[in-house]
Amino acid sequence: MMSCYLLPFSSVHGQGQRNMENNMASSSLGRRLVACLLNVSEARRKELVETVAKAALYNTEGVRREGTTVLNIFNDHDYNRSVITIVASIDSIREAVLSACEKACGLIDMCAHTGVHPCMGAVDLIPIYPLGEEVRVEDCAKEARAVAQGLTERVQGTSAFLFGWADSPLQRGLAQRRKEMGWFKKTPDLQAIRPDLGPQPQRRFGLTGVGASPYVMNCNVTINTQDIAMGHSIATTIRESTPGGLPGVQVLALPHEGAVEIACNVESVKGSTPSHLTAGEPWPSFSIDGQLYCHAPASLITARVAELAGRKGVGTKGMALVGFTPRECRGLAELALSEGIAEFWKEQRRIRM
Incomplete structure (x- = not known):
């Protein structure tokens, strides 16, 4: 959702x-x-x-x-x-x-x-x-x-x-x-x-x-196309359950205002920034009852979507940290x-x- x-x-x-x-x-x-x-x-x-x-x-x-x-x-x-x-x-x-x-x-x-x-x-x-x-x-x-x-x-x-x-x-x-x-x-x-x-x-x-x-955040990135199949492909690639996907990210591709929105639920994950993603921006973190949690930053999600869309010759129209x-x-x-x-x-x- x-x-x-x-x-x-x-x-x-x-x-x-x-x-x-x-x-x-x-x-x-x-x-x-x-x-x-x-x-x-x-x-x-x-x-x-x-x-x-x-x-x-x-x-x-x-x-x-x-x-x-x-x-x-x-x-x-x-x-x-x-x-x-x-x-x-x-x-x-x-x-x-x-x-x-x-x-x-x-x-x-x-x-x-x-x-x-x-x-x-x-x-x-x-x-x-x-x-x-x-x-x-x-x-x-x-x-x-x-x-x-x-x-x-x-x-x-x-x-x-x-x-x-x-x-x-x-x-x-x-x-x-x-x-x-x-x-x-x-x-x-x-x-x-x-x-x-x-x-x-x-x-x-x-x-x-x-x-x-x-806590679950939401980050939606709009790609400048009406090709919903392309949106589904990008969503699958960045989804947590896909090898190489982004931890904590659940995602749908939906038609939206004449374009396609890559709509992400960004779930909190235990611990600090995942070890294989430490090269970029640190993941924002917080604690609940002594347990550290963090979540993927919007900048990372936006960059990943832009990269995948760019490979298909499509740009992004904007990002909403919702x-x-x-x-x-x-x-x-x-x-x-x-x-x-x-x-x-x-x-x-x-x-x-």
């Missing part, structure tokens, strides 16, 4: 960056932060998507949930898919996410959905990631399982499958679980699916993936919460300048 949420600036500058770094360094805040990158199958009605985001922030009486912020909303018209980046403490994330999911299920009907991105559910994906040493992936997995259970109880007719650490004891990855569920098929057979929770998937709500893992690195997500969340900004997606241009 490729979850997408693009910020208007590729880096944080000036006072905004200093504030972010100061907040990251502050241990007095004592927040045990986690992020949920809520993927919903709607982008063409932006007001609807904002309504879903606000449901994570305010209760039914309009009272704000303390310690919760929405850092960003990304809408992709071609994909008809949005990603809402919700950050809260581990103790608050469940209710915020469930409230947003309830709202989404009430507003989005999969019977009427169209878009070029694969999807199966009105709420298509609910991944939960720890944002620091204070929270273990296992803690996120517990919350993910509770969210899946809560969704199927609160919204009658919804169904869910589990992935990552939430899929106990197998801990199958998202790509594997999606293959098992038929997510990559143009028209999935809902009657053939056996969800982990809830009834047989219904057309209106579809099927939702819920899970937990170390969203945040783990460190940036944590820092911006601390900044938003310290300044009491719930709807941070409306403020990010001012703060990030």
